[in-house]
Amino acid sequence: MIRLEDVSKTYRTDRIETRALDGIRLNVDKGEFVAVMGPSGCGKTTLLNLMGLLDVPSKGRVVLDDRPVDTRRDRELSRLRNEKVGFIFQSFHLVPDLTVLDNVEIPLLYRAITGKERRRMALAALDRVGLSSRVHHFPTQLSGGQQQRVAVARALVGRPQLLLADEPTGNLDSTMGEEILGLLASANGEGTTVVMVTHDPRMAEHAHRIVRLFDGRQVQ
Amino acid sequence: MLRSYLKLAWKVLLRRKFFTFASLFGVAFTLLVLTVATALLDNVFAPHPPETRSARTLGLYGLAMLNGQSGVIGNPGWAFIDRYMRDLPGAEKVAVLQQTRKVDSYVGGQKVSSWLKRTNGAFWQVLDFDFVEGQPYTEDDERQARPVAVINETTRERFFGNGPAIGRLIEVDGQRFRVVGVVRDVSFLRVTPFADVWVPISTARSDAYRREYVAQFTALVLADPSRFDALRAEFASRLASAKPPDPKAHFAGALESYFAYTSRSMFSPRQEAAHPAMLGSALAFLALLFMLLPAINLVNLNLSRILERSGEVGVRKAFGASSRTLIGQFVVENLVLAFLGGALGFVLSSVALLIINRWGPIPYAQLTLNLRVFLWGLLLAAAFGLLSGIYPAWRMSRLHPIEALRGRSW
Numbered sequence: 001m002i003r004l005e006d007v008s009k010t011y012r013t014d015r016i017e018t019r020a021l022d023g024i025r026l027n028v029d030k031g032e033f034v035a036v037m038g039p040s041g042c043g044k045t046t047l048l049n050l051m052g053l054l055d056v057p058s059k060g061r062v063v064l065d066d067r068p069v070d071t072r073r074d075r076e077l078s079r080l081r082n083e084k085v086g087f088i089f090q091s092f093h094l095v096p097d098l099t100v101l102d103n104v105e106i107p108l109l110y111r112a113i114t115g116k117e118r119r120r121m122a123l124a125a126l127d128r129v130g131l132s133s134r135v136h137h138f139p140t141q142l143s144g145g146q147q148q149r150v151a152v153a154r155a156l157v158g159r160p161q162l163l164l165a166d167e168p169t170g171n172l173d174s175t176m177g178e179e180i181l182g183l184l185a186s187a188n189g190e191g192t193t194v195v196m197v198t199h200d201p202r203m204a205e206h207a208h209r210i211v212r213l214f215d216g217r218q219v220q
Numbered sequence: 221m222l223r224s225y226l227k228l229a230w231k232v233l234l235r236r237k238f239f240t241f242a243s244l245f246g247v248a249f250t251l252l253v254l255t256v257a258t259a260l261l262d263n264v265f266a267p268h269p270p271e272t273r274s275a276r277t278l279g280l281y282g283l284a285m286l287n288g289q290s291g292v293i294g295n296p297g298w299a300f301i302d303r304y305m306r307d308l309p310g311a312e313k314v315a316v317l318q319q320t321r322k323v324d325s326y327v328g329g330q331k332v333s334s335w336l337k338r339t340n341g342a343f344w345q346v347l348d349f350d351f352v353e354g355q356p357y358t359e360d361d362e363r364q365a366r367p368v369a370v371i372n373e374t375t376r377e378r379f380f381g382n383g384p385a386i387g388r389l390i391e392v393d394g395q396r397f398r399v400v401g402v403v404r405d406v407s408f409l410r411v412t413p414f415a416d417v418w419v420p421i422s423t424a425r426s427d428a429y430r431r432e433y434v435a436q437f438t439a440l441v442l443a444d445p446s447r448f449d450a451l452r453a454e455f456a457s458r459l460a461s462a463k464p465p466d467p468k469a470h471f472a473g474a475l476e477s478y479f480a481y482t483s484r485s486m487f488s489p490r491q492e493a494a495h496p497a498m499l500g501s502a503l504a505f506l507a508l509l510f511m512l513l514p515a516i517n518l519v520n521l522n523l524s525r526i527l528e529r530s531g532e533v534g535v536r537k538a539f540g541a542s543s544r545t546l547i548g549q550f551v552v553e554n555l556v557l558a559f560l561g562g563a564l565g566f567v568l569s570s571v572a573l574l575i576i577n578r579w580g581p582i583p584y585a586q587l588t589l590n591l592r593v594f595l596w597g598l599l600l601a602a603a604f605g606l607l608s609g610i611y612p613a614w615r616m617s618r619l620h621p622i623e624a625l626r627g628r629s630w
Contacts, residue, residue, distance in 0.1 A: 054538060054621045075542045082540020093625060095532045097235040102228075109224050110540040154539070 001030040001162060001193045002051055007060035009046050009216075020046040022216040024060070028195060030161070033188045035207035036197045043216040044197040045166055051195060052085050052164045053077050065161070082110045086155035086192075088184075090167040092147045094139040100126065100150050101135040107158040125153040129183060145176035152183045156192070163187055165196040169203055181206055221545075225552035232553060233560075239525055240557070246514040246521075247561025247601045248568055254507060254597045255569040256576070259587040261503070263409040265479045268586070270347040270406060270413045277346060278448060279412070280305065280439040280455075280473055281481040287469040295319065296473065297435030298421070304458045305439050310447035315339065315346035315440040318429075320415045323393040325379075332378055335583075336393055337415035338424060344370075346442045347413050354386040354401035357420055361400075365422035369397035372405045374584070375416045392417050395425070405584035412438060412478065414584075433464060433471075441475060451475060511600050518554075519608035526550060526612040533616050534624030543617035547610065554609030555602060562598040569594065 009021040021043045028034050028051075036044050049055040050062055053069060062069045064084065069077075086107070094103050104122040113121075126132055129149040139147055148168060155163055165184060169177030181203055188194045196207065204210050212219045233240045267274040283296040301316055308314070318338040325332045341359030349356070349370075357368045369390055376385045376399075385399045397419055406414050421429070429435060443451055455475045462471050476484070483499030536546060566589075573587045616624070 049622055052538070075544070078537070078540050078542040078545075081538065087538050089625070093531060093535045095535060097232050097529075097532075098228075099231075102231065106536060107539040109221075110542075110545060115223065158539075 001028050001032070001065065002195075003027045003063040004047075004050065004057075005061050005063060007050060007057040007062065009043070009050060009055070010058045020216055021050070021057075024216075024218050026211060026218065028162075028193060030193055031188070031191055032209065033185070033194045033207045034196070035204035035210045036195065036213065037199070037201070037204055037210055038213035038219075042213040044213055046216075047213065048164050048166050048195065048197055051162070052087060053081050078110070082107060082158065084161050086158065086160035086163045088148070088151050088155045088163070088165040088168045090170040092139070092144075092151045092171075094147055094150055094154075096139055099136050099138055100131060100142070103139065103150055104154045104157050106154060111158070121157055122153075125157040126150070128156070129153045145172055145179065148172060148176070148180050149183070152180060156187055159192075161193060163192050163194045165194065167197055167199065169198070169200065177203065221548070222552070225549050226556065228549065229553040229556040233557065236525070239521060243518060243521055243557050244561045244564055246517050247558055247605075248564035250511060250514045251562060251565030251594065251597045251601065252568045252572055254510065255565070255589055255594050256572050256587070257507075258590050258593040259573055260409065262590050262593075263407055263585070263587055264411070265482075268410070270349040270403075271410060272348045273346065273442065274477065276442055276445060277477075278441045278443065278451060278475040279478060279481065280441075280475055281478060282485060283434050283471060283473040285434050285464050285466070285469050286472055287466055291469065292434045294434045295436050296439060297432030298429045298437055299431055300433045300462075300471070301437060301439045302430070304462055305441070305455070308441060308451055308454060310443050310451050310454075311441045312444075313342040313345050313442040315343040315442070316421065317343050317412065317438050317440070318421060319436040319438070320411075323417075325390070325392045327379055334375055334378075334392055334416040335414065336417050336419065338421040339418055340421055343418070343440075346440045349403040349406075349413070352402050352404060353384060354399070356401050357418075362420040362422050365420060367395065367397045367423055368400045368420065370401040370403060370418045371399055372403055372416050372584075374405050376402050390417070392419075395419075395423065397423070407586045408583040409585065412440070448475075511597070514601075515608060518605060519611070522554060522608045523612045526609075526616050530616065530619065530624045533619060534621050534626075537621035537624060546617040547613045550613035550616070551606060551609045554605040558602040558605030559598070562601055565597070565601075566594060 004024050004026040007021060007024045008019065011018045011020060024047065036047060038044050046055070050057055053062070053064070064080065069080065095106070101119070101122055104125055105118050108118040108121060123132070123135065126135055129152050131146060131149055131153065134142060134146065139150065142150065148171070152168075163184065168180050168184070172180065177200070184194050184196065185206055196203070198204050280296050280301070282294070283300060284293040285291055298316070301314070305314055316339065320335045320337045322333055323336045325334060341357060341362040344356030352373060356370055357366070361368050369392070371379070371385060371390065379385070379390055380388060385402050388399050389396050390399055397417075408414055441451065452475050459471050459473060464471060474484070479499065483497070487498045533546060569589055573589055576582065576587055577585045
């Protein structure tokens with residue numbers, strides 16, 4: 001599904017050069033559920049950003065669906081993200097001005113889909129995460145767990161092949177965390193490839209495979 | 221996509237009520253002031269009744285008699301008009317009118333103030349008054365100094381109630397006149413024709429005016445526009461060879477439109493140099509300056525509003541929005557705001573003009589909304605809205621999605 005070939009990522013400011021990732025070789029197969037673990041600052045989120053085409057490597061290359069992503073063109077990367085990738089963030093990142101339904105519709109806005117179809121798909125996604133009764137609420141009117149469920153619905157509504165979750169349970173209590181994990185497992189069960197960054201070993205146990213990072217290098 | 225943008229813009233505007241109010245108020249209030257100011261200018265200068273023939277009219281509104289650095293600056297006097305303007309080649313008619321002045325009358329023991337204007341008979345042929353009763357006095361009436369008057373509808377009501385006025389006597393400025401005609405009210409802002417009561421010049425109690433060169437008269441020359449250049453040249457030559465009472469002095473003045481005269485009075489009070497375009501330029505500059513203030517305000521508001529939404533920009537980018545799409549979204553939001561402000565401005569302007577016409581301080585005001593100016597104002601507001609939206613939107617769209625998600629603005 002996605003392959004990182006000798007990928008390094010270096011951030012430069014005026015004086016300091018920080019190597020966030022160093023020579024990562026990682027292959028995630030279609031339908032896999034991979035957990036990425038490691039201490040803070042080891043490059044987990046950078047890895048996820050590169051896999052999600054939010055960033056480009058300083059060295060090496062990312063291969064998505066057997067096609068190297070060598071473009072840096074904004075429109076092309078946007079199209080690939082829209083069609084193939086879904087994101088779940090630790091702090092939910094819902095748009096506060098929009099209702100739950102409108103938030104879930106966001107990925108579909110950038111596809112050639114009618115408003116009616118968009119609404120139908122968003123309602124189905126919200127139904128799947130058990131939030132059918134909250135579609136017209138605003139994010140601030142929901143609990144943390146509910147907000148993350150909206151975020152999961154938003155990530156899944158466009159039926160992405162790759163779901164990237166950056167500490168999706170980090171801001172939730174254990175019960176809510178389990179619920180979210182259940183949703184990810186269910187998506188994975190339907191064929192979606194899942195890559196999840198987590199600190200929590202109990203959450204990571206649900207994955208098929210654990211990738212450990214330390215100081216930007218893959219240690220396991 | 222556009223429909224989604226519009227829907228989204230509407231939702232954002234509804235959610236951010238203070239921002240929406242501030243922006244709408246800025247646009248609407250600017251348009252309100254712009255349209256009211258234009259309505260006032262329109263009422264002063266544009267060819268409305270009774271000055272419908274202004275395209276065929278040249279006026280001598282100001283005249284100066286200069287001697288070195290000193291001199292008399294004012295309006296032409298009867299003696300000047302009589303001597304140098306009576307037989308201008310190509311002139312169909314020459315209207316002569318005195319400046320309007322306030323006079324008192326008594327009706328049933330009550331003091332009534334009216335505006336009185338003394339004119340010649342040709343005045344009624346050069347200007348296009350709307351008579352509701354009777355007819356104007358004639359050149360013969362003026363020659364014979366017949367005590368006749370034309371009054372407006374409001375004066376008729378004040379003096380005679382709702383009944384007819386023709387043939388009845390009216391006493392103004394201590395003289396009695398027989399009413400021969402009643403016209404519709406003319407706005408106070410139409411300086412040249414405005415009055416409540418019009419009477420022949422020759423009925424003045426003193427003939428001292430006949431000897432004055434610079435006094436309180438205006439002369440309007442009705443002619444075919446193709447003859448204007450020849451008329452102006454002839455007048456300039458007469459002016460150059462005119463002999464003022466003071467042999468060392470010379471006359472300065474020009475045949476021109478009322479707008480050109482106003483411009484020249486403002487920028488060249490000695491009536492010497494002609495600056496007809498300066499007033500127009502000054503007004504356009506003021507309008508632009510006035511529009512610039514809300515534009516800067518809008519840019520500022522937009523900047524802070526869009527910066528606040530960096531998280532949203534990050535999310536949209538992560539889920540597939542390209543930079544171009546995001547610019548489109550923010551620009552549509554701004555355009556919706558500008559057009560809503562425009563609609564509100566239209567309603568406010570109409571109400572303001574209605575209030576000024578009904579209860580304002582301008583007698584017989586007939587201010588109308590100039591649709592062309594309003595649309596220009598709206599276009600300008602939309603352009604400012606567009607510009608004020610494009611810059612911050614462009615900056616935000618270039619933001620790296622990861623930085624945007626972290627909430628960093630630039």
